[in-house]
Amino acid sequence: MNQIRVLLVDDHPAFRAGLSALLKPVREIVIADEASTGEQALALVGGVQPDVVLMDLAMPGMGGVAATERLVRDHPHIRVLVLSMADDDDSVFAALRAGARGYVLKGARKAELVRSIVAVHGGEAIFGPAIASRLTGYFTGLARRERGFPELTAREREILILMSSHLTNPVIAERLGLSGKTVRNHVSSIFAKLHVADRAEAITRARESGF
Amino acid sequence: MNQIRVLLVDDHPAFRAGLSALLKPVREIVIADEASTGEQALALVGGVQPDVVLMDLAMPGMGGVAATERLVRDHPHIRVLVLSMADDDDSVFAALRAGARGYVLKGARKAELVRSIVAVHGGEAIFGPAIASRLTGYFTGLARRERGFPELTAREREILILMSSHLTNPVIAERLGLSGKTVRNHVSSIFAKLHVADRAEAITRARESGF
DNA sequence: GCAAAGCCCGGGACAATGTCCCGGTTGTCC
DNA sequence: GGACAACCGGGACATTGTCCCGGGCTTTGC
Incomplete structure (x- = not known):
């Protein structure tokens, strides 16, 4: 052997x-x-x-x-x-x-x-x-964090997805046919719901959650 | 038994x-x-x-x-x-x-x-x-990506680490005893070396690389 | 010794980001 | 009809990031 x-x-x-x-x-x-x-x-x-x-x-x-x-x-x-x-x-x-x-x-x-x-x-x-x-x-x-993911509106999910591919607000606005200001406001409310302070953390959270 | x-x-x-x-x-x-x-x-x-x-x-x-x-x-x-x-x-x-x-x-x-x-x-x-x-x-x-990680100066590594815990530029400046402007400049050059456009991507890269 | 290179520190001017207000429109549910 | 939420956007303001600039510092090499 x-x-x-x-x-x-x-x-x-x-x-x-x-x-x-x-x-x-x-x-x-x-x-x-x-x-x-x-x-x-x-x-x-x-x-x-x-x-x-x-x-x-x-x-x-x-x-x-x-x-x-x-x-x-x-x-x-x-x-x-x-x-x-x-x-x-x-x-x-x-x-x-x-x-x-x-x-x-x-x-x-x-x-x-x-x-x-x-x-x-x-x-x-x-x-x-x-x-x-x-x-x-x-x-x-990882799975647990995913479960705790807060509910976002349709627009917010859409914008979060675009944000996760590192697009800027103006680009997102142009792609969705919105004003840059509207996108910024949506982004802001996404941050509030995710309890994060900026894009960086939001994207991190979204990725962790397999968004 | x-x-x-x-x-x-x-x-x-x-x-x-x-x-x-x-x-x-x-x-x-x-x-x-x-x-x-x-x-x-x-x-x-x-x-x-x-x-x-x-x-x-x-x-x-x-x-x-x-x-x-x-x-x-x-x-x-x-x-x-x-x-x-x-x-x-x-x-x-x-x-x-x-x-x-x-x-x-x-x-x-x-x-x-x-x-x-x-x-x-x-x-x-x-x-x-x-x-x-x-x-x-x-x-x-994950480790393999780390090998492709570009070389940063000591200051830049230090700032990237603080950035990765989602600290703002003013806070980083205060903690390192620098002016906010200097931190912004360092941050900017970090982005250039990492080939990224903003904090979000930089933190993503740093995390992936086990930084 | 001296120049070149690189890092570090900051200012100026400008665009993009994010926050906290606000008002208006459109649906939906009771 | 009225309450409510999602959606769209403006105003004012602070933060972030970019592309310039210059000065001080150490290290390397001629």
């Missing part, structure tokens, strides 16, 4: 040792190598040829996010599974933007960790319970 | 039968019940008390997305794992917005399916290989 070759990246030697001991008895996994910084990880991957990189985020020098970004860019077949203490939106979404295939908090039980490594190796994406909540919150949060 | 109680929701009886036969020998899983429509699933969950609902999307009447949305709203402790043939962005992100904890394509191998059910039951989020690509594509797509 082909074992999954894992590269450990973490600046804390004790943690690497613990992780290594934890994963050693697992049949389907083998620790191919360890790195203590992002730079070192990037230097190693070419020779080590890991299937999965277990990446910490908080490291001196090049952080895990930057390392992940370069790693997935230069070695698209290698999957990155983030294993971090950081349980906040910024860290999670930065890792996702960088191309990580999974995100598990340090402190996860062994079974969860092994399952995550196997899943990521198989091309799946997997996120620990706390992270999963953030992820679904991200998407259902 | 506590088995995971699974409710199967699919309008195709043969598929339910196959799935049931596939999962029956699995120790940690028990099929608690089956439903052939979204409505039926919603009616059943109260009595069946499943841990995980295996949800098809394309069903007559109430689709899987609507059923998922109501299910997670009324029973937050129940996890929904979508098992669908649909491999397109609209289906995937609609399911995520509805609150699904996972998404696996029909045709997944048994091991992957079992792993997904176990992971979802544990509160994790998991996505099959094809879906994982869409998910990372969603986030790294």
Whole structure:
């Protein structure tokens, strides 16, 4: 049976040792190598040829996010599974933007960790319970805002749509056969209903709501 | 050992039968019940008390997305794992917005399916290989646009950040100890570099780029 | 040392944006 | 008929954004 070759990246030697001991008895996994910084990880991957990189985020020098970004860019077949203490939106979404295939908090039980490594190796994406909540919150949060979208009149919806393609008031007026002043007034009442102060926010809200 | 109680929701009886036969020998899983429509699933969950609902999307009447949305709203402790043939962005992100904890394509191998059910039951989020690509594509797509982000001066970045929280020019000026006129000029040059015409577009671009 | 380039700071003049008033017209519902 | 809302627009005013201008500052290179 082909074992999954894992590269450990973490600046804390004790943690690497613990992780290594934890994963050693697992049949389907083998620790191919360890790195203590992002730079070192990037230097190693070419020779080590890991299937999965277990990446910490908080490291001196090049952080895990930057390392992940370069790693997935230069070695698209290698999957990155983030294993971090950081349980906040910024860290999670930065890792996702960088191309990580999974995100598990340090402190996860062994079974969860092994399952995550196997899943990521198989091309799946997997996120620990706390992270999963953030992820679904991200998407259902969008849906929730959509539900809360206030009711606009036909004219207002029409104008908001044109506004969302970044047309100016005079252009909108010309296209709808209205006076520029009328458009400005409609725009103003749209802002009031959306509880926003200017075009910028209005368009942001409209986009978020899949308008 | 506590088995995971699974409710199967699919309008195709043969598929339910196959799935049931596939999962029956699995120790940690028990099929608690089956439903052939979204409505039926919603009616059943109260009595069946499943841990995980295996949800098809394309069903007559109430689709899987609507059923998922109501299910997670009324029973937050129940996890929904979508098992669908649909491999397109609209289906995937609609399911995520509805609150699904996972998404696996029909045709997944048994091991992957079992792993997904176990992971979802544990509160994790998991996505099959094809879906994982869409998910990372969603986030790294944002990142990719960021790479094309033009270079701004230190002052310009600073002002763009404040602008992105919807502050007005006078407020920004006051906060940075500048004249309102200077801020306007900086803002103007930011627009030029971003190739946009107004605040609205500039903020949109900045947000897309994870600025 | 000195010039060129780039950033930063601001003013002037002007057009577009947005706000808070106002009045008038057209429907619709009771 | 009367109440109500959507729609259209004007007046006056502050804010925003554009295209000029010039002066002070540091960095780079000859």
